[in-house]
Amino acid sequence: MKKIIAKIEARFEQLGYFVFARRWHVILAALVLFGALASQVPNIVIDTSNEAFFEADDPILTQYDAFRDQFGRDEVVVVTIQPKDVFERQFLEQLKAFHEDLENEVPYLDEVISLVNVTSIKGEADELLVKELLEDWPEDEAGIAALKKDVLSNKFYKNLLISEDGTFTTVIIRSNAFTGEDTLTEDSEFGEDMFEDEGDSDSTENADVSELGEAPSDRISEQQNTEFTTAIASVVQRYTTPEFPTNVAGSPVMTGVLKDEMMRNIPRFTLMALGLIAILLLLLFRTPVGVFLPLLTVIMSLISAVGLMSLSGTPFTVVTQILPSLLLAVGVGYSVHLLTIYFHHVQRNGDKEKAIVFALGHSGLAIFMTSLTTAGGLISFVPAPLAPVSALGLFGAIGVLLAVFYTLFFVPAVLAVLPVSKKRIDSDSKRSSLADKILGGFGMFAVNRPWTVVLGSVLLAFVAVGGITQLRFSHDVISWFPEDNPIRLATEVVDENLKGATTIEFIIDTGKINGVKDPDFMQRLDDFNHLAEQWKPAASADYENLQVGKSSSIADTLKQIHQALNENQEEFYVVPEDRDLIGQELILFENSGSDDLENVVDSQFSQARITVKTSWADAGAYTEMIRQLEEIAHELFADAKEIIVTGLVPLLVRTIDLVMLSMVISYSAAALIITLMMILLLTDWRLGLWSMIPNFLPILMGLGLMGALDLPLDMASMLVGSIALGLAVDDTVHFLHNFRRYFHESGNVKEAVSNTLQTAGRAMLFTTVALSIGFFVYTQATLKNLFSFGLITGFTIIMALLADLLLAPAMMALIYRNQDANSKLKETL
């Protein structure tokens, strides 16, 4: 084995000769590659939508798209207004102006609904009035009083447009789910093709509700959603006064705010990490080249990786936003290792070429190995079903490999070109000898008292497991925002006063044309609403406040019409029993000009939509609610062809399922990949397995801390395990690689450990500091999920260093206790 290693190291030395000889070619080649990828960066896209978490062919997503194709976008922006008195002329006039401005100024608008234009169905003696509520403006106080009475007694408006106590009113703004081009003008060519049929369909069978009519690419884009919410925000701002106090809530806004936060975070953290690492490098090398080259290398690999993302159309999401700091922290270590040895050699001998060759020969292999383990840890994400996590894994791994490529080719070439630094690197400064003393102290303690260390580690492991049992999965976008964030406050207002604005959608497919018009079916739709609104969480549940605010369907519209046709008498607010009457009442409604029916039933009256409105909660809280509501639906509609549950909430629940699944897959994959790598690198499967203990223990401790601090396990914090594993193992690789060499020379564990820590130790210390900086930077994030990710990962990395300073030497002491007797073992090293 030693021969193979020696061969490989010799190859690296040859690389050094090559790079030196062709330094300008290498620099040019590297710059060309960099330039090509960097040019793609401006095209990068940021996507904070809920859909971004899914792969394009995920059935939950395609079902959601099919639903929106039929019924429109379910996500709405809700603007709540709490004036002194809703039913007061001046306020109503303001409301009308507000409503109209929204209609005129907001792009991609499907509709705006408020008390101004909500459908009012009223019957009086001989007359039936179907109109917009405020079409006839109230003329006097009596008119306003009548309006108030109508609105407050209307079961449909309650908790939709007006709060139960009548003090809050809302304006609901819906965008298009799909956007198409709009190019027709009066000067267009009105040719025959415009008036032609698109191709007749003679089929009268019902299509599956899960058939898609729109291409996902027509889905409203992030950019368009932002324009939509920004326009709303500017109109709201114009109208907001103490007399017209507003709150803006709704998931489209959430998506927009999240995107803003990300756009602010990414450059901020990248620069912070860069700055701190620059300082570190300055302290370490005391020469501009030592700062400039490593930073240049990581920046180049970061930009190259982002360029590749852009080229492949992969967007930045809440998960991939950690990529810059990750690559910076990780990549810097490679050039540090190389430069340390280079500077050391070139100071002594003054020959650049020899120094480059020596540096590559001695550290090239180790650098390459550590990059492989880190990339391995990241690649473990690729099979994860959460799309952004998978992307992070792929581009993170590519970034890491690019960093090592630039380190092994570009850096030596630049060194070959630059003049030799006159400044001596003082390796005997007080500071470094102090560091050596501390490192040595750890190592010796461990070697002298191996059992103490091992037992102590076992104890810590148990404690960690205790913390792990407290862990809970979570997906709660609102909780990521600080408590005083407007969107968070607004959502609380809506949840408290209007019983929520988050929806679960049920589609009941009767499988028959006009199946929905069957009186028995209509009655069951009505029954469902009653049962759903009575739903309460179990007594022991975490979320006692969760409730169903409202459940509505076409049955409600029908009841309103029926009541109106019977002189508004209360007892007629029921579903008619006569099938013909239902048909006739619906024709009447269709004739009235209202297109409300489009939103609740398909044109063949075969599929009915039920919208269940609820308050915002962590995705996990909805699981029970959905399950029970689904049970009710299956019982009531046992004869239905198909029952589909879709909408935003199921999307969120599915996300959390994917988080859990991704975690299981990626952690298992990472453990497997890295263990295999360690076995290969150490060429001894027993040693390889043992070596994983100082790697896994820090992960256990990190997760344990998360549980103990009650930090939730969500898609950001879940990344901790695999990332930390890939990084922690670097220290172990350096330790074991050097330990093996020294042990082979001396045959003495104590001496070997001591020498290892004196040489590799400082580099290990540096990389640990650099990495933990790269992650602790996230504790400054305004988004809370990033905070826990940064904190725990940084902590885990520090634990990994300690494990390699204590546990690894202790284990070596125990394993190689009878080293003289075990000459066979010696030879394998």
Add this chain to the structure above:
Amino acid sequence: MKLKNLVLNTIGIFIFSTIFSGTIIFPEKAYALSGREIMEKVNERDDGDRSISEMEMILIDKKGKKRVRKIKTYGREKGKDSQSLMFFLSPADVKNTGFLTFDYDESGKDDDQWLYLPALRKTKRIASGDKSGSFMGSDLNYSDMTSPDLDLYDYTLMKETEVKGTKVWQIKTVPKTKAEAEKSGYSKSVVFIRQDNFMMIRAVRWVYKKKRNKYFDARKIEKIDGIWVSTELHVTTKSGKKTLHKTILKQNNIRFNQDEVNEDLFTIRRLEKGL
């Protein structure tokens, strides 16, 4: 003598140049008729009186799914106003459901409409000044079924062109007020009028406050009893190039000057009798 000639000549030149320059200065081209004048002739066109027909309405959604309704229609002119009585023939659940409509020419006077529901055995008056509402859930508005008040619109003759081999005028019509746009449901239209019979055979309309357009196409026109009738009309609602919904309106077996179509037909009593 010379002075008189001079004066006469000057006046002559003056008159001549005024007439001549008028045709250059006016923005509209020197066609025989202006946009407004053409539309007046369209309104004046005899579209028949005392009519009976079986209307077939085919509603097609964006997935191509069809619904068919058959409606028996009676129509009568009463001076400048018009009256119509409609009964559903099918589908079965709405058979005998009836609509009686009085459409008044007078500006600002709303229509009167009564609805009879056989299942309830009740007649209800429907109040709606809004002609932007859809006719029976189809792609046509009520405003499409009635003649517009010409004074409320600006008409511009855009050009002369051809549709399926016949010469037409292409005219842009724009409501003068927001109120009219809201009421009719359209913010703008481009209509195509046949030059030989003043029939509107095509139109493209911009829906008020929505990014949608409606395309009207008279696929079949026939001369029956001396009256030009559109016997098959296709109306398609599109958003951009995407079809959202389509209606095919067929007038089958339309006949005019029928004896049974008289004043007594258009009453609530007759409405409640059904077919």
